[in-house]
Amino acid sequence: xxxxxxxxxxxxxxxxxxxxFTLVYGVSRLPNFAHGALYVLVGFLTWSFVNDLKIFYPLAxxxxxxxxxxxxxxxxxxxxxxLRGLPxxxxxxSFAVGLIILEGLRLQGIGGFKxxxxxxxxxxxxxxSKLRIAGVLIDFxxxxxVGGGLTVVVLLWLFTHYTKIGLSLRAIAQDEQAAMMLxxxxxxxxxxxxxxxxxxxxLAAVLVLPLGNVTTEAGYRVLIYALAVCIIGGLGSWAxxxxxxxxxGFAIITSTALFGALWESVVLVGAIxxxxxxxxxxxxxxxKELEERV
Amino acid sequence: xxxECNGEDxxxxxxxxxxxLNIQERRKERLDRGIKVRTEGLYALTSWREMGYLLLPRLxxxxxxxxxxxxxxxxxxxxxxQAGIYALLALGFDFLAEYVGLVCLGGAFFxxxxxxxxxxxxxxxxxxxxxxxxxxxxxxxxxxxxxLFPCLRLRGIYFAxxxxxxxxxxxxxxxxxxxxxxxxxxxxxxxxxxxxxxQYLILGMVILSLFALRRLVNEDFGLILRAVKDNDQxxxxxxxxxxxxxxxxxxxxxxxxxxxxxxxxxxxxxxxxSQFAMDFSILPxxxxxxxGMGTLVGPVLxxxxxxxxxxxxxxxxxxxxxxxxxxxxxxxxxxxxxLMNYLQRKYHQYEHWEEV
Amino acid sequence: xxxxxxxxxxxxxxxxxITAIRxxxxxxxxxxxxxxxxxxxxxxxxxxxxxxxxxxxxxxxVFFKQRKITGLQPHKIADxxxxxxxxxxxxxxxxxxxxxxxxxxxxxxxxRTRGGNLGDKDGVxxxxxxxxxxxxxxxxPYKMASSLPLGYLKRLxxxxxxxxxxxxxICDEIFSGLSMAEISTMIPVMEKLQMExxxxxxxxxxxxxxxxxVNRVVVMNFGEKLAEGIPEEVMARADxxxxxxxxxxxxx
Numbered sequence: 001x002x003x004x005x006x007x008x009x010x011x012x013x014x015x016x017x018x019x020x021f022t023l024v025y026g027v028s029r030l031p032n033f034a035h036g037a038l039y040v041l042v043g044f045l046t047w048s049f050v051n052d053l054k055i056f057y058p059l060a061x062x063x064x065x066x067x068x069x070x071x072x073x074x075x076x077x078x079x080x081x082x083l084r085g086l087p088x089x090x091x092x093x094s095f096a097v098g099l100i101i102l103e104g105l106r107l108q109g110i111g112g113f114k115x116x117x118x119x120x121x122x123x124x125x126x127x128x129s130k131l132r133i134a135g136v137l138i139d140f141x142x143x144x145x146v147g148g149g150l151t152v153v154v155l156l157w158l159f160t161h162y163t164k165i166g167l168s169l170r171a172i173a174q175d176e177q178a179a180m181m182l183x184x185x186x187x188x189x190x191x192x193x194x195x196x197x198x199x200x201x202x203l204a205a206v207l208v209l210p211l212g213n214v215t216t217e218a219g220y221r222v223l224i225y226a227l228a229v230c231i232i233g234g235l236g237s238w239a240x241x242x243x244x245x246x247x248x249g250f251a252i253i254t255s256t257a258l259f260g261a262l263w264e265s266v267v268l269v270g271a272i273x274x275x276x277x278x279x280x281x282x283x284x285x286x287x288k289e290l291e292e293r294v
Numbered sequence: 295x296x297x298e299c300n301g302e303d304x305x306x307x308x309x310x311x312x313x314x315l316n317i318q319e320r321r322k323e324r325l326d327r328g329i330k331v332r333t334e335g336l337y338a339l340t341s342w343r344e345m346g347y348l349l350l351p352r353l354x355x356x357x358x359x360x361x362x363x364x365x366x367x368x369x370x371x372x373x374x375x376q377a378g379i380y381a382l383l384a385l386g387f388d389f390l391a392e393y394v395g396l397v398c399l400g401g402a403f404f405x406x407x408x409x410x411x412x413x414x415x416x417x418x419x420x421x422x423x424x425x426x427x428x429x430x431x432x433x434x435x436x437x438x439x440x441x442l443f444p445c446l447r448l449r450g451i452y453f454a455x456x457x458x459x460x461x462x463x464x465x466x467x468x469x470x471x472x473x474x475x476x477x478x479x480x481x482x483x484x485x486x487x488x489x490x491x492x493q494y495l496i497l498g499m500v501i502l503s504l505f506a507l508r509r510l511v512n513e514d515f516g517l518i519l520r521a522v523k524d525n526d527q528x529x530x531x532x533x534x535x536x537x538x539x540x541x542x543x544x545x546x547x548x549x550x551x552x553x554x555x556x557x558x559x560x561x562x563x564x565x566x567x568s569q570f571a572m573d574f575s576i577l578p579x580x581x582x583x584x585x586g587m588g589t590l591v592g593p594v595l596x597x598x599x600x601x602x603x604x605x606x607x608x609x610x611x612x613x614x615x616x617x618x619x620x621x622x623x624x625x626x627x628x629x630x631x632x633l634m635n636y637l638q639r640k641y642h643q644y645e646h647w648e649e650v
Numbered sequence: 651x652x653x654x655x656x657x658x659x660x661x662x663x664x665x666x667x668i669t670a671i672r673x674x675x676x677x678x679x680x681x682x683x684x685x686x687x688x689x690x691x692x693x694x695x696x697x698x699x700x701x702x703x704x705x706x707x708x709x710x711x712v713f714f715k716q717r718k719i720t721g722l723q724p725h726k727i728a729d730x731x732x733x734x735x736x737x738x739x740x741x742x743x744x745x746x747x748x749x750x751x752x753x754x755x756x757x758x759x760x761x762r763t764r765g766g767n768l769g770d771k772d773g774v775x776x777x778x779x780x781x782x783x784x785x786x787x788x789x790x791p792y793k794m795a796s797s798l799p800l801g802y803l804k805r806l807x808x809x810x811x812x813x814x815x816x817x818x819x820i821c822d823e824i825f826s827g828l829s830m831a832e833i834s835t836m837i838p839v840m841e842k843l844q845m846e847x848x849x850x851x852x853x854x855x856x857x858x859x860x861x862x863x864v865n866r867v868v869v870m871n872f873g874e875k876l877a878e879g880i881p882e883e884v885m886a887r888a889d890x891x892x893x894x895x896x897x898x899x900x901x902x
Contacts, residue, residue, distance in 0.1 A: 031451055031454070031455065033458075078627075079623060079626075079627055082627050083626065083627070087397075087450060087451070088391050088392075088395070088397050088450075088587075089626055089630065091397045091399070091450075091451065091454045092397060092579060092583065092622065092626060093622075093623055093626050093627070095399055095454075095458070095576075095579075096576075096579075096580075096619040096622045096623050096626075097619070097623065099572070099576060099615055099616075099619045100615075100616050100619040100620065100623075103572075103613075103615040103616050103619075104613075104616050220462055224459055224462060224463065227455050227458070227459055228459070230455075231452065231455060231456070235451065235452075260470075262466070262469065262470030262471075263470055263471075264466075264470075265463045265464075265466035265467045265470055266467055266470065266471070268463055269460075269463050269464075269467065272456065272459070273441075273444060276444035276445050276448070276452075276456070277444050280444070280445075280447060280448050280452075281448070514752055514756050514771070517745065517749055517752050517753065518752075518753055518756060520742065520744055520745065521742045521745070521750075521753045524740070524741075524742040524743060524744060524745075525740045525741070525742060527704070527724075527736065528736060528740065528741075528742075528753075528810065529725075529753055530704075530723075530724040530725045530728070531702065531724060531725075531728050531733060531734055531736070531810075532725075532728060532733075532753050532754035532757055532810060532813075532814060533725050533728035533729045533733075533754060533757035533758065533759050533814055534725055534753065534754075534756065534757050534758075535723075535725050536725070
């Protein structure tokens with residue numbers, strides 16, 4: 001029974017993490033390797049605002065989300081916009097940006113700034129109480145994660161189906177040239193999607209990080225989770241991402257319960273290889289691999 | 295021919311005019327060396343000048359590399375060996391990125407697998423480096439190719455993602471399953487007999503790979519790879535199996551990376567999870583972009599420039615990676631052609647001031 | 651010789667909600683030139699993609715020499731001898747024109763028929779190009795493929811197919827974009843192909859030129875076969891004329 005509960009929590013966590021990446025890739029075909037970096041950055045900023053600047057917690061959250069969003073826009077405008085259309089360079093540049101942020105947060109000793117190593121940095125949870133569901137003890141924060149995740153997914157669905165901006169994002173995702181002919185600016189759409197994607201990464205951080213610590217390794221881990229979920233679900237496919245996050249979430253929880261926490265990498269590697277061999281475009285992927293581009 | 299309407303005007307015009315005349319007097323003229331067409335291949339033997347023109351840069355490169363160990367001191371010789379490994383990785387990256395269209399973000403996987411196989415063979419079977427290095431190179435390449443094979447049928451982005459993830463996941467697996475020595479690695483491995491062997495081995499391998507790859511991309515195999523990058527549908531319609539060619543290309547790049555890894559483990563006598571570090575993935579990429587993608591020489595030079603630089607900055611710790619990435623982004627955005635392309639272009643041009 | 655060389659039997663292909671091809675059948679006999687015509691969007695290129703393996707049909711089969719080739723990979727189908735040209739020309743722009751042909755000359759098919767090494771592949775490529783109209787004396791084969799004008803590019807596509815020594819060539823709009831003079835120089839090339847025993851299927855919009863070459867014509871409309879027969883009969887039918895409303899007609 002507790003596998004079910006914890007599995008759901010894990011799956012929603014994965015979904016939260018991966019949804020930002022899928023949004024950016026689906027709309028503008030840009031792999032945002034800085035996703036994990038933005039996640040950790042938001043965690044760090046929130047922590048500094050709360051502890052060093054003594055800002056009210058919710059306000060700190062909003063500010064750091066805003067900064068992450070802005071950073072996403074800046075990355076696109078300064079760097080990626082010049083490389084549109086050159087897939088090799090896009091990948092390399094996005095990877096480099098991600099690494100700059102991630103490794104930069106590992107710095108120590110510069111101006112008394114202690115880098116992110118070790119379990120010193122903990123974000124306060126929203127709630128401290130626990131709850132008992134169906135005989136399983138679970139803390140409120142985890143339930144909050146599930147609730148928050150589901151809300152985010154629903155809100156995003158509504159946003160992309162019922163608002164003008166959301167619809168234009170979907171249009172660009174489906175057929176870029178046709179959408180451009182209808183007057184939708186593909187650069188503007190990319191900027192919007194990157195800002196929302198970065199904010200989503202930050203939101204995931206804010207919800208999930210209180211459960212643990214803020215470290216740079218978390219950045220790499222989160223990036224790997226996001227990439228794994230997207231590959232298994234199909235790059236650019238929404239339903240696929242959600243489905244894959246549930247599949248992966250449950251798989252990892254089950255393997256943790258059976259074999260121990262460290263086997264998660266084995267499960268990840270195994271799942272990816274299996275998908276690539278048997279169903280390369282992902283579980284619900286609509287993009288054919290190399291065919292059908294005549 | 296101006297009418298003299300106003301004395302002052304005329305005076306001013308003459309001053310301005312003469313300055314203009316001065317600039318116009320000298321114009322920069324650029325000639326492309328048309329002789330390049332005539333000196334490809336066999337025809338170069340017809341003239342000493344043509345031969346010199348072709349041979350000079352290459353001789354400079356080879357002799358320069360081979361002479362480094364002679365005048366560097368002990369510390370920098372070690373750095374040279376490291377630079378050699380990075381140069382092999384950068385070569386592999388450039389080959390895959392420009393000639394096949396696959397961006398390999400995980401050079402560390404090649405290094406790690408070569409190092410671990412070589413270390414294991416040495417530690418558990420007691421074979422000498424003479425045997426373990428070649429075997430580790432080939433087996434490591436086979437393992438890497440098999441692992442990366444499923445994503446070769448797919449778009450380039452999948453290859454980038456998967457190659458990025460594998461070094462990190464493998465590190466986690468090694469720690470988790472506590473195989474191959476876990477976090478401590480395997481130590482007390484055989485080393486090379488003397489310091490000259492280590493350097494000349496790696497330098498020789500770099501030069502050999504460089505010239506071999508250059509030959510390869512001009513042979514039919516390289517032409518087919520370039521065609522795959524340009525228009526893979528047409529290659530498929532011409533009856534060639536694209537996946538097979540891509541696999542062969544990945545195998546070749548992996549051979550170079552795995553040799554570097556196998557060599558590394560015997561250089562230091564130790565194998566550990568740091569052979570899968572992010573450093574091995576990012577420095578070759580930065581070196582390749584800086585040196586000039588497409589020319590195979592550029593990445594080698596880029597690696598040889600960046601490695602000493604990173605050694606000099608050792609005090610900064612992880613800031614080095616930030617620095618490589620900054621350099622990389624700077625080059626990609628502002629000077630994407632890279633150093634070597636620029637130099638090659640200038641070598642084939644001839645600029646001088648000319649009187650008009 | 652009794653059975654057709656290429657048989658397409660009731661193939662259907664849907665993309666999402668759109669049925670691009672509906673229960674289409676056609677036959678290509680050995681040594682004939684078949685024309686495949688129809689208004690834009692009738693599914694002609696999709697049919698070619700289906701035959702050559704770039705797209706898998708939802709139902710139906712394709713037979714080549716009575717062997718099923720549905721669902722095979724494109725390079726295997728080309729290996730068997732069924733080649734095609736592409737409507738959107740994208741030569742390998744970093745290579746000279748004759749090097750473009752080195753790629754097909756390295757395919758397993760050529761290696762088998764020539765029994766191993768070809769020897770001087772460059773020479774073979776240039777001879778081939780000269781046969782289809784690249785003037786060797788003007789050094790046209792040595793020029794970069796990206797700098798060639800359209801007429802030469804179309805011939806380069808044809809050359810790419812010919813280098814494989816095929817049994818069938820499917821030409822996807824090979825006359826499009828060419829001037830009258832260029833077309834009139836290409837018609838003898840196509841006739842020579844027929845004389846060499848290669849069967850050709852041509853998708854075209856330039857009907858007047860096409861009808862000079864073809865033995866039979868198949869008309870497609872909305873993914874279905876509308877009519878089939880010799881050109882004069884087919885064009886006399888009212889429904890064919892109606893389908894073609896707005897495009898070039900025989901009476902100029």
